[in-house]
Amino acid sequence: MEPLNVSHPRWNLDQMHDDWRKGKIQGHTIFVYSAFLDERNASYPFIRVLSASPQNYALDLPHIVCDIFQEDGQLLATLPINIQFRHCCEKKPYFFLSYECDLSRTSKSIRLAAEWVSLKSINPPDQTNTSTPNLKIHTLPRLNSKDIAGTFVVCVRPFFRNWNSTFQLIEFLEMYKILGVSHFVFYDYQIGKGAKIVLNHYEAQGLVTVLQWTLKLSTQHILAIGQIVSINDCKMRAINRFEFLIHVDVDEFLLPRNDLMSLMI
Structure with missing residues (x-):
């Protein structure tokens, strides 16, 4: 790889x-x-x-x-x-x-x-x-198929309730890196201090993008802090920049089968 x-x-x-x-x-x-x-x-x-x-x-x-x-x-x-x-x-x-x-x-x-x-x-x-x-x-950038070939972006829904599981976050990032992911997109609604330090570290490497998400609506007003908006926002940002996109939570892993070593076929 x-x-x-x-x-x-x-x-x-x-x-x-x-x-x-x-x-x-x-x-x-x-x-x-x-x-x-x-x-x-x-x-x-x-x-x-x-x-x-x-x-x-x-x-x-x-x-x-x-x-x-x-x-x-x-x-x-x-x-x-x-x-x-x-x-x-x-x-x-x-x-x-x-x-x-x-x-x-x-x-x-x-x-x-x-x-x-x-x-x-x-x-x-x-x-x-x-x-x-x-x-x-x-x-949107112009499509260059050669430029984006083999690239893979992971989109994660907004964090809330001061989510702060740093070990889980590192495990998530490193596992998907091994599986061939090129970039990660996160939305910061309520992220704990430790998790922010982790994201800042990976963002400095160019591996992560963190977008602010100060939506003044609760889960009583809109489904999952506006999760559907974040899904569509991430899709739009990925167009002509990456070949593949997946949307998962940090406790979800897509694993290849049949002796494959990455998510790329």
């Missing part, structure tokens, strides 16, 4: 810009986390905004649009929205909602200049309480 190139620039997941932000649209409190420009389908480029939205908010979706801005905050365009995916739990007041800001009618120059995105209502307009805070737009 070839040694890991943990300093590969394509694995920079740009975690500095993202965390949960709260906004209100027509009286509904919603939370937005991250946004990604996806141009893989040339006929339908879009910006995907990942959110935790209240279930009663769905009635107002036809009135929601996206504003996109350039670096200095100047408005570039207002875009229609499509709802690509939603995951709800009947007993929870909030659910995961993915908004797609449709860029198909915009020019390439506008897409290149777009740096920030926010959501707002246009019917009826409300100038004092109508939009979410701006999110930094992440651009």
Whole structure:
């Protein structure tokens, strides 16, 4: 097995810009986390905004649009929205909602200049309480099959209740390294001091990315501290950066069979 190139620039997941932000649209409190420009389908480029939205908010979706801005905050365009995916739990007041800001009618120059995105209502307009805070737009890298061949990323759901099992965390990281994993993505909701020291050590080596997850919703409000949002966020960050992705908890191990020594076939 070839040694890991943990300093590969394509694995920079740009975690500095993202965390949960709260906004209100027509009286509904919603939370937005991250946004990604996806141009893989040339006929339908879009910006995907990942959110935790209240279930009663769905009635107002036809009135929601996206504003996109350039670096200095100047408005570039207002875009229609499509709802690509939603995951709800009947007993929870909030659910995961993915908004797609449709860029198909915009020019390439506008897409290149777009740096920030926010959501707002246009019917009826409300100038004092109508939009979410701006999110930094992440651009997916172009696919280079040779560059990502054999790479494997592991995504782990948000830690909570000051999770602090340092030995278990080291075992998890080292075991998956042996199995051929290239990179790990963690979400910091509530991580204990010892576990943070471990993650900082591996992050300094380029093996781990830790994203902040200060979602102001409890498990009573949304399923597993917004786990479905973290799954989709990690998927978006991995596109065209890694060949394979798995989503597991730190007490779960996928083991190869038939005398194989790694997860790579």
